[in-house]
Amino acid sequence: EAQVTQNPRYLITVTGKKLTVTCSQNMNHEYMSWYRQDPGLGLRQIYYSMNVEVTDKGDVPEGYKVSRKEKRNFPLILESPSPNQTSLYFCASSGRGEQYFGPGTRLTVT
Amino acid sequence: QKEVEQNSGPLSVPEGAIASLNCTYSDRGSQSFFWYRQYSGKSPELIMSIYSNGDKEDGRFTAQLNKASQYVSLLIRDSQPSDSATYLCAVSGGSNYKLTFGKGTLLTVNP
Numbered sequence: 001e002a003q004v005t006q007n008p009r010y011l012i013t014v015t016g017k018k019l020t021v022t023c024s025q026n027m028n029h030e031y032m033s034w035y036r037q038d039p040g041l042g043l044r045q046i047y048y049s050m051n052v053e054v055t056d057k058g059d060v061p062e063g064y065k066v067s068r069k070e071k072r073n074f075p076l077i078l079e080s081p082s083p084n085q086t087s088l089y090f091c092a093s094s095g096r097g098e099q100y101f102g103p104g105t106r107l108t109v110t
Numbered sequence: 111q112k113e114v115e116q117n118s119g120p121l122s123v124p125e126g127a128i129a130s131l132n133c134t135y136s137d138r139g140s141q142s143f144f145w146y147r148q149y150s151g152k153s154p155e156l157i158m159s160i161y162s163n164g165d166k167e168d169g170r171f172t173a174q175l176n177k178a179s180q181y182v183s184l185l186i187r188d189s190q191p192s193d194s195a196t197y198l199c200a201v202s203g204g205s206n207y208k209l210t211f212g213k214g215t216l217l218t219v220n221p
Binding site: 031033040041042043044045048050058090094097098099100101102103104 | 142151153154155156202207208211212213214
């Protein structure tokens, strides 16, 4: 089954404790992206990757890092999480423009 | 700053009626247009894509695009309670596939 997977699905952590949210797709897509979704603000792009080793900032990259060493994986790294990064996070991938989303990771930073 | 505007709703329609969802965008260079459906707490699900002016139909869904007016719409015929969700309009302008999303319209279909 073609899909985008994310782990963990739910995470509660404390301020400053480094964490990684994994994202993997099995559709051989070149393009991958991370979004966060907040009430009243909608979906906002954090980072995207056009292909392996090429990543670029989206609209809200502050406080996040990404890496793309393999085509299928695109982890999101929060080196020092803060409460304002409490949000619902989605990974997405695209082969020809149409983006397909993972199930989401609900992150709470206390 | 590229913007995509949608009425936040809620839009309430009776079961069996036509639901009409609208979206305007600011970037005249936009080339690709998408409608996503999102149930509460779930991920966005792609339901329609449209790339050229006119109508595109898929089952009960019809997407309409008017680039001159910078307007895209989604019609849902014979609305069902299961169509109750937030509908997100998304627009892409170039080769980097970047999507700009509207904030979504909440649709409620009443039995």
